[in-house]
Amino acid sequence: MLRESLTGLKVVDFSVIGAGPTCSMFLGDMGADVVKVEPPDGDPGRRLGPPWYHERESAVYVAFNRNKRSVCIDLKSPEGVAVARRLIASADVVVESFRPGVLDRLGLGYAAMQECNPRLVYCSVSAYGRTGDYATRAGVDGILQAASGLMMVLGEAGQAPGKVQAPIVDVATGYMATIGVLARLIQRVRGGKGGHVDVSLFGTAVALQQPSFTGFLGDGALPARVGSAAPYSAPNEAFAARDGWIMIAAYLGNRWDRLCELLERPELVEDQRFLTSSLRVSNRDAMRVELSAALALHDCDHWVDLLLQNDILCSKVCNYADVVESPALAHLQLIAEMHGDDGHTYRTPGFPINSRESQSTPHRAPPRLGQDTKAVLFELGYLRDEIDALLSSGALLAPDSKGGHAGT
Template sequence: MRHALGGVRVVDFTQIAAGPTCTMLLADLGAQVIKVEAPEGDLGRKLGPGWIGDDASLFHAVNRNKQGIALDLKSPGGVDVARRLAASADVMVESMRPGVMTRLGLGYARVAEDNPRLIYCAISAYGQSGPYAGKAGVDGILQADSGLMSIIGSAGGDPVKVQAPAVDVFSGNVAAMAILAKLHQRNRDGQGGFLDVNLLNAALALQHSSIANYLADCVLPERIGSAAPYSAPNEAFETSDGWIMVAAYNGGRWERLCVQLGCPEIQDDPRFRTSSDRVANRTDMRNILAPCFRSQSTSHWLKKLTEADILCAPVATYANLLEHPQVEANGMITQVSHPRFGMISAPGRWCVDH
């Protein structure tokens, strides 16, 4: 996979996380990515804590495998260089507010005159048209505005943001997928084109199942912590020394869970007979199961439940990930050579080509 896009040149006018994630994925697939930064640098360089030298670790995490150049796009010389880069590229990705690149003389209509085969992907907060087109937004704002924060957290608690920039990262993946599809189409018809990718649409797509449920019954979802709204038990339980996530809602796993926990009599309780029954009576179910889980350690329950083919996992910390045997086997924490900082640890490649 690392050579799949060999010969494809990408010019990257993005910053922070969504756009750089898109172009990082293209670089991982073998594209030559030329990252263009303003003289003062990508804003993502300053989003710490989490530092490598004087740059934020976020910047290094999403800008691997790229070549860099600094251009002042407010100067005629900088714009001229940018146009020449676009003229020689297969793909151009930008994450400016809609209209900014056009005012700079680098909008799609202008650069496509020089390069009709160019695939131009604009990543914005709300899209290129509509009443919010000119509105700026970042990951947290779109987590709120898309409804995502309304469904995260514990019952009766505050709305909660996903700490990892989930909307940014998913938007970057959506953009990369769209670009790959457009490259495939261009190979057939020879024409480039314009792609409008925005964080709002991606955030809604991320919640496809939850929004579909609401459209079906118009019942607003409640915040239910780690639990799944559509099945039970499918949630985290506290143990004597930590937490364990358990999914035992089908395939006979509910019955086996009751046996392993030492309460087989509740298998046939009419409140818990089906997964839907257990969702409706989740509080009663948890009141019975929670003391059982708290009686033993996480490792005890992992061994016991795994042997019974009950889906489970510890609620891991990032420190645990460094010792996770499958994370190591998948090569997801790797060492990267940096010209200024030497060897640095970084997340590994997202896909392995066997």
């Protein structure tokens, strides 16, 4: 099973919030033992909200941290750094999202750790890469949507810059990091050594825009902001029906002809403005007026049923409530359900590869801050007295080491 493909691998995750935690979560979804290392006040993602799960857990934190164990280490203390070093020395993979140079100064960077653990795969996630003029700049999803040009191709012309509300750059960077880690692990199987994976939010955000950037590099023209429409084909956009919106992609000749017939507008097939997809792109506003008038006569369900029966690509523009009720979501089993040791149930979008197989094995709920600190240190060979001393010094934190603190 895919859920067992990385069983036996140990991942130490120093990353926070979105991109790095997405990578380590997917590695955990594939069976790796993921140890999430958090500072005394926890991953900042724990404090981002609303919305909140069960009035105490951030949905942001829950979204990115299933199938992990939490160890709380204060890297500002020498004792904490020593524990982290021992943890990394035992790992197959490290994922980190500190600003470039921070872990190097602590003696926990790739160069230092590779010497004592040559098989280590070390993944660094940053805003703009580890070198260059922007290397020390911090960045989050929205900033990189702006810096990469993505915000300037979203929304309608004349409106304020748009933004993908889902943290698409964070999540896609997590995908990229996962690919890089898996590639380095294959390299290790072949050559016995690990390697460094360097992935940036900026690089991912640019790569997400392959067609529009390629067009700009080809002709130098800035892409127009066309809302839901694809800039390179038409019709390929959302139209208002009587009770909502419907997305239609009928830009190939035979589908365009069929759409015009189904809308009872056969004369549009011979209209000189709309003879090809390129002409329809050039005359998009006029095309939209003609199609919108017909589509407004009936509800979304009417049009979806009719168009699908005639092989026209379409979908109602769904909200999340619609998606949760979708037969496709149910069939693919795309929601992972987890039961925490606090008695609460947590639900998130699950691992999307071989999803029906992936959800057949229970997932570990996102951990409370430091809930596995003692267990992980025992596994590293620390004695009980040593662990107690580290807890007393503040180098480590466990749920019961500060009056029942659980990081909520």
